[in-house]
Amino acid sequence: MDIATNPKPQDRLAELLADEMAAVNALIRERMVSEHAPRIPEVTAHLIEAGGKRLRPMLTLAAARICGYEGSDHVKLAATVEFIHTATLLHDDVVDESEQRRGRPTANLLWDNSSSVLVGDYLLARAFLMMVETESLRVLSILAGASATISEGEVLQLSAASNLATDESVYLKVVRGKTAALFSAATQVGGVISGADESHIQALFDYGDALGIAFQIADDLLDYQGDSSATGKNIGDDFRERKLTLPVIKAVALADADERAFWQRTIEKGHQKPEDLDTALEIMTRHDTFEATRQDALSWADKARQALAPLPKGELRDLLADLADFVVARLN
Template identity: 75%
Template sequence: MGLDNASVKPHERLAAHLSDDMAAVNALIRERMASKHAPRIPEVTAHLVEAGGKRLRPMLTLAAAGVCGYEGPYHIHLAATVEFIHTATLLHDDVVDESAQRRGRPTANLLWDNKSSVLVGDYLLARAFQLMTDTGSMRVLSILSNASATISEGEVLQLTAAQDLRTGEDIYLQVVRGKTAALFSAATEVGAVIAGADETVVDALRDYGDALGISFQIVDDLLDYWGTGEIGKNIGDDFRERKLTLPLIKAVAKADATERAFWSKVIEKGNQEDGDLEQAIALLTKHGALEDTRKVAIAWSDKAKAALEIVPESDLRDMLCDIADYVVARLK
């Protein structure tokens, strides 16, 4: 039985293993997202935080600390920090992308307004920095603050690169490392750092998070053209938003003059008509772009698992390996 068809999926097994710690993380999140003077802050935050989601990023922090034998209290603070940073970026992203739905619910910017989403996102980032300082670790503060800057840099780079047919795989990887992998790698790295792990283990867990995050984002981008829309993402959303993701970059690289004119029309100029998505998928299939992208995602998943080889054996390490497999399981 494949991981995607298993009765208990890897992230659910990890969540069950970390249930006590995650309960403490959730309690801390509710405490720190409160505001005496601005009731809209907990309203907006609760709408997104309590909408569901796998909470994978904070679980990675808890797992990294656990696999390194940490027994102190600050992995809870760091997991909450990671979730606050992630939630803040979602609030900001929905404004930038003019999104109307996330996790099957109306977005905060639709229910309230753009100003509320941006300002509440800013508040959560401030709360995240407060939680970081609670640990008393300058190294932790450096890792997470650098990740926050890298995330913003990646999002800005995507603004200029996403609709430019000259964008190559190197720039795409830079964007992915910024907007997604930076927080994954910081989440796992700070878990190891707070545990006082050996530097080789810290590096290994950071590399695991980086590779996992890259694989995660490539899969997300591929699912825009792959599947039936029953995987939590609507087919064609990235296409309609004119995002030049890896499948398109691979197809554009092999396009003839007629095909390149089509890509310029729908992506660079935004002149999309009925049937264009179907034509795009046909071109992706013709040039093997979907299959090539799938192989890239699996290669990064394999890199994530390889990074864990020097981490001490434990049930948690096995679960982290299974998470890397699960990220790409829907593509097999």
């Protein structure tokens, strides 16, 4: 796919699903209203209206359509997925003490940590109410399970983030929890609500899981090599926040004594000097961990494409395959 000349796959997906996404957006605005606490829609709108790609709800709509669904509950599920995602972002920004999200000041910076946490809790509660409205116990189980897995992944990251003993297997558990769990749930429930064949539901889950992992690995690499104007983050934020992401984990595994002492000082102990980011970039470049990380992202994107094989052929399946390509094409 030539991303220089073709529209981005998420833009093509948005165009194909325009009517359904309009219904999702209307439902989001309707359900984020609070009669008694006007700060709730203020905080929610700040993040939801900030130009996010709405990728996860689009995956739910696409999964339902590819499975031939003709009802309306997929709109509620798509809005549910976006509410869960927004709640996790609000909570993450408090935990990470972030000051920027999607190129704008974070809600916790504009308001306060308490508002961000409590509004996030409200959105999770609203999400569960919409899940129940579908009257599908299996859908409820999948999305409730994903919500628990996301929290578990975030807690695991707290203990693993600055620990040099964290290896790639632990990193993958964190990524599967905090990112891939919602991708795979978003695609899986689209198949479940459609009453699709179990092989199709499993294919959608596998696609979402692999896509989510590729997406997070790419994001972690872009933290060191991306364009700040495009990512909305400063280069090296993960380093400054002492997060052991995949490029650093690979570098630690290959470190000599001096390099290991550097990682212990900067990551484990948090004693960082202004020039340390440049040193970290130099070490990772020397060990070629950026390229190794890029190859891992490409491998997961390939797994996502392969997972689509059991699904009906057509424009939607091709678009989902293109989306997997695009997630990692950002790294070129």
